[in-house]
Amino acid sequence: MSKHLVLASGNAGKLREFDQLLAPLGFEVKPQSEFAVDEVEETGLTFVENALLKAREASRVSGAPALADDSGLAVEALQGRPGIYSARFAGEPKDDERNNRHLLEALSDVPEGERHARYWCVLVLLRHAEDPVPLIVQRHWDGEILAHPRGEGGFGYDPLFWVPDQGMSAAELSASEKNRLSHRGRALHALVEALSDTAWSP
């Protein structure tokens, strides 16, 4: 069974995590930049719609099976925002530091104990651009939003995402600990498990 995949993402943090997770499982993965896939407009209203758009475009242009990730942070005190708009919470162009500052401002009046947040990750695997049976998995990871950033690892909102069970922010966890616990790591394990030989053959 050939296990080559195009990763339909332009996010360096995600690409690093996918490499760490997929290489030991024998997958040969290439970022979509190697095939000159342009960033698609994420016009969906759900993570799953956006992940489908990204995977379909990457598969169409590369001619290879494509894996896309649409993910984001849903903050309870903000009625689930920024959600699907997480990458551009502070406007264009997308910028992690500005997003984090924007999040802290939005929560400036929200006390500790009421800063619950949930990372969501939806993964879509298309075996080819017109695959009528995409493999779809979604997982979440719960935490609290800190009042100040902590840690240097991870990417995006990780310095503000407190993981109560670990007593650390997501940016303070080692890469392997984050992958073991995170929305993305757990979604990817479930996807690989669901990827039986039958599911893989078009």
Ligand SMILES: O=P(O)(O)OP(=O)(O)OP(=O)(O)OC[C@H]1O[C@@H](n2cnc3c(O)ncnc32)[C@H](O)[C@@H]1O
């Ligand atoms: O669409 P692609 O090209 O994959 O890259 P992107 O950064 O635009 O990705 P999304 O559209 O899925 O937006 C997800 C945003 O949610 C945030 N996010 C998702 N997973 C995260 C994680 O594990 N750690 C920190 N932030 C995360 C981060 O700000 C991302 O930019």
Ligand SMILES: [Mg+2]
């Ligand atoms: Mg995006």
